[in-house]
Amino acid sequence: MSNRPITEDDLHAYVDRALEPEREAEVGxxxxxxPDVARRIEAYSGERNLLRSALLPIAEEPLPPQLNLARMIESPRRRPASWRWAIAAMLMLSIGGLGGWVIRGATLAPAGGIAALAEEASDSYKVYASDRTRPVELRDSAELVQWVSNRLRQPVKLPDLTKSGYRFMGGRVVPTAHGPAAMFMYDDDRGDRLVVLTRPMTSDKNAAMAPHSGGDVAGLSWADDGTGYSLVGSRGLDALKPLADEIRKQAQTI
Incomplete structure (x- = not known):
């Protein structure tokens, strides 16, 4: 089993039965x-089966004569009209397919579990931790805590990692598919940077700490009482785990 987080694309591919067997087993x-995500995916599968049943009679209809490729080749004089029919048919199929994906994106709610949170934290780390000019927006801790608490509409506590050798650099509010999230950044004497991302959860409101990694980035994500946390950095999971435990301990004292 890999440590890659389960993404919304994985869930849709699971519904469409388009995953490799190993990844399908991981999603399962x-x-x-x-169970909250499973119920949503079960509903998607039901919708997929209904659509397949509704469209099956159309799919089994014979091809119109004007779209028969052999006939188009054998009748050069009628080819312009046949090609017009073929182009029109292809456009209809393209528009229909695009419309289906647009409707799908508009109607299916994004996943809100810790897998999504882990991906958001990793993305924030990749964007901001490498920025040597302006990695954070606010450096004043009191002002930042007040700002992010107002934006998240709940009290947010700034983790203190000085005993673990990390200084607070600053932070910012970052956008996610589930609303604003607070991002805090830290570094140590060697210049290694960490990112802590926190936001309210729409699912997985209480979730055990789970590791995740991808490329040069690793992290741990969890949720307590409706608030999610994700610690991400370039260090290994063994080095990050004590820091994540400390952050969780401090957050529980709010």
């Missing part, structure tokens, strides 16, 4: 542990 195991 994830759904067993997340």
């Amino acid at each position: 195991a994830y759904l067993e542990k997340h």
